[in-house]
Amino acid sequence: MEIMGSEILINRSARETRVARLENGQLVELHVERLRDRGIVGNIYKGKVTRVLPGMQAAFLEIGLARTAFLYVTNIVDPNRDAPDEEEDDEAEESVEETPAGPAPRAPRVHVAAESLNISELIREGEKVLVQAVKEPLGTKGARLTGYVSVPGRYLVYLPDSRNIGVSRRIENPDERTRLKSVIEKHRPATGGFIVRTVAEGASEKNLKDDMEYLVKLWGSIKKAADKQTNPGLAHADLDLTMRILRDRVTEDVDRIVVDDLETFKKISKFIQAYLPRFKKRIEFHGEKSGLFEHYGIESEINRAIARKVWLKSGGYIIVDETEALTAIDVNTGRFVGRRNLEDTILQTNLEAVKEIAYQIRLRNLGGIIVLDFIDMGNANSRDRVYQALLEELRKDPVRTNVLPISEIGLIEMTRKRTQESLRQKLTAPCTYCEGKGYMKSRETMASEILRACEKEAATAEGTTGLILYCHPSIAEFFTEEDRLDVDGLEEKLGRRLTIKIDPNLHAEEYEIFSRDA
Numbered sequence: 299m300e301i302m303g304s305e306i307l308i309n310r311s312a313r314e315t316r317v318a319r320l321e322n323g324q325l326v327e328l329h330v331e332r333l334r335d336r337g338i339v340g341n342i343y344k345g346k347v348t349r350v351l352p353g354m355q356a357a358f359l360e361i362g363l364a365r366t367a368f369l370y371v372t373n374i375v376d377p378n379r380d381a382p383d384e385e386e387d388d389e390a391e392e393s394v395e396e397t398p399a400g401p402a403p404r405a406p407r408v409h410v411a412a413e414s415l416n417i418s419e420l421i422r423e424g425e426k427v428l429v430q431a432v433k434e435p436l437g438t439k440g441a442r443l444t445g446y447v448s449v450p451g452r453y454l455v456y457l458p459d460s461r462n463i464g465v466s467r468r469i470e471n472p473d474e475r476t477r478l479k480s481v482i483e484k485h486r487p488a489t490g491g492f493i494v495r496t497v498a499e500g501a502s503e504k505n506l507k508d509d510m511e512y513l514v515k516l517w518g519s520i521k522k523a524a525d526k527q528t529n530p531g532l533a534h535a536d537l538d539l540t541m542r543i544l545r546d547r548v549t550e551d552v553d554r555i556v557v558d559d560l561e562t563f564k565k566i567s568k569f570i571q572a573y574l575p576r577f578k579k580r581i582e583f584h585g586e587k588s589g590l591f592e593h594y595g596i597e598s599e600i601n602r603a604i605a606r607k608v609w610l611k612s613g614g615y616i617i618v619d620e621t622e623a624l625t626a627i628d629v630n631t632g633r634f635v636g637r638r639n640l641e642d643t644i645l646q647t648n649l650e651a652v653k654e655i656a657y658q659i660r661l662r663n664l665g666g667i668i669v670l671d672f673i674d675m676g677n678a679n680s681r682d683r684v685y686q687a688l689l690e691e692l693r694k695d696p697v698r699t700n701v702l703p704i705s706e707i708g709l710i711e712m713t714r715k716r717t718q719e720s721l722r723q724k725l726t727a728p729c730t731y732c733e734g735k736g737y738m739k740s741r742e743t744m745a746s747e748i749l750r751a752c753e754k755e756a757a758t759a760e761g762t763t764g765l766i767l768y769c770h771p772s773i774a775e776f777f778t779e780e781d782r783l784d785v786d787g788l789e790e791k792l793g794r795r796l797t798i799k800i801d802p803n804l805h806a807e808e809y810e811i812f813s814r815d816a
Contacts, residue, residue, distance in 0.1 A: 304552045304553060306552055306555045306556070307319075307594060308540055308555070308562060308566070309558050309590045309591050310559035313333065314330060314331065314332040314333065315538070316329070325661065326661060327661065328596075328661065328721060329539055330725065336535075337434055337718060338431045339432060339718060340430070340542075341431050342429070342524070343362065343431065344427075344524050344527045344530055344533050345360065345361045345428070346360045346361075346424070346425070347359055347421055347423050347424060348360050348366055349366075350418060350421060350422060351417075352416070352418050355417050356368060356369065356417070357374075359429065362532060367435075367440045367442065368440055368442050369444070371417040371420065373432075374421055375445040375459050426530070427445060428533065429444065429445055430444055431443060432444050433716075433718075434719060436718075449517050449520070450495075450546070451509045451545075452509055452574075453494070453501050453509045454482075454498065455493040455513075456516075456517055457491040457493065461491050462491040463483065463494070464491075464493045465478055465494045466498075469499045474499055478499075479494070481503050481506050482494065482506065485511075487510075487514050497548075520534045540565075544566060544574070555577070555580055556581075556582045556584050558589070558590040600721075605618075610650050612647060612650055613633030614630060614632040616651050616654060623666075624666060624667035624668065627655055627658075627669070629648060629651040629655075630647075641680065645675060648675065649687055651672065652687045652688045653687075655670060655688070655691075657691075662721045662722060665697075665714050665716020665718075666714070667712075669712075670710040670711075681704045681708070682704075685704045688710065689701060695714075698714070731806075739807050744809075745777060748767065748809055749784060749785075751811055752765055752767065752796060759813035761815075762814060764794050764795040764796070764797060765792075765797070766796075766813075767796060767797065767798050768811075770802070770805065770806045770808070772806055774799075774800045
């Protein structure tokens with residue numbers, strides 16, 4: 299029976315924790331955290347400035363990680379600059395909702411033109427500053443930092459460097475917004491500002507006051523510990539994945555929380571009893587022999603989510619290629635031949651692909667620039683239908699996207715907020731055999747290359763009577779079974795015998811050629 303609503307499934311093992319979110323029985327989000335490879339978004343660091351680059355209006359900081367981290371000029375706290383306004387506070391709240399695997403919200407950005415600032419007046423080499431990670435290290439890039447530290451709680455986010463009070467835009471009732479603001483104003487401390495989170499809607503004054511006092515106390519302990527810290531490094535670590543999900547993603551639309559590890563189940567039950575008592579009947583322990591993810595069919599969905607080709611029900615398919623600069627998604631008709639005419643077949647394939655593309659983007663956590671290559675449509679109305687369908691599907695995605703209209707040749711360019719690795723980057727590693735290219739030279743190409751190398755070796759080794767070739771078994775098989783005539787022709791041309799020997803230790807694109815005397 300299909301279960302309507304949202305479910306959160308928590309699978310824990312000795313090596314990793316996996317959290318899946320299902321909507322209407324379908325996997326829409328997967329978050330993975332490994333004990334030895336925990337994310338850093340939300341962590342607070344004592345950083346040391348190693349380089350200031352006025353030309354880039356940026357600084358690099360040592361924070362105790364393998365690579366230096368990046369701090370842009372507009373993210374450096376400036377006492378002479380106005381604090382972020384309420385709209386920017388709402389923006390920070392949105393990022394809380396957008397990034398459950400690293401949900402500590404980025405501090406609100408101050409929208410001041412970088413050209414009007416001089417980084418050399420704000421920060422200098424050798425200076426030690428308190429910063430927070432807002433983006434994970436990605437590829438060859440170090441982590442991105444902000445000086446506007448924020449401390450998230452269940453109902454509120456504390457902003458030590460602001461005096462503003464922001465309320466989540468998702469709380470639409472004007473009376474409730476006014477009530478929440480008045481409660482915060484009534485109990486706020488002498489310093490700092492707050493963002494009221496979406497889950498605070500309907501929360502009691504006591505709950506809000508308790509959360510406020512807890513966050514102010516927590517910030518005081520973080521600041522005190524950081525002041526005593528002499529070397530660059532971690533000053534405060536955010537919660538682990540399981541507790542972050544409970545803190546940030548358990549809302550009224552979550553019908554069930556299912557856990558398959560008894561220790562984790564007890565820990566979660568204790569947290570829910572203390573902070574979310576109304577959810578205590580929604581948590582369940584999965585004690586069956588079949589694995590939790592196997593039981594819900596999630597393992598097969600994970601394999602589908604890291605595959606390059608994804609088949610559509612009609613017989614068409616999409617190709618997903620992630621590169622360092624962007625992600626390209628290509629739509630193809632495949633086996634789908636349609637029932638009416640070519641234009642209708644193309645339109646139906648593109649419309650079906652729209653749903654799968656929006657789903658895969660969210661599930662794979664694709665970010666940055668994304669280019670969608672739909673099948674060319676000559677009809678402007680068809681192009682508009684596909685574009686509008688995509689916008690409608692992307693509204694289901696909690697992560698912010700920006701989509702440009704479809705072009706004459708069927709391309710759509712879009713961006714999606716990226717703060718962490720995609721699912722493929724998280725779960726896979728480059729192929730050691732093809733060195734991550736995804737392809738190798740064909741046997742025909744290798745055969746031609748080797749024959750040319752043999753001619754070159756013969757020309758530089760006069761007085762020898764033969765050549766010995768060591769190559770991979772597949773190349774040797776190609777020479778002996780499919781390309782024997784070319785080998786015979788080479789021997790006749792050079793007047794020397796070519797002996798082919800198999801070396802299974804060689805890569806398919808490697809070979810060795812030696813000259814030999816009679």
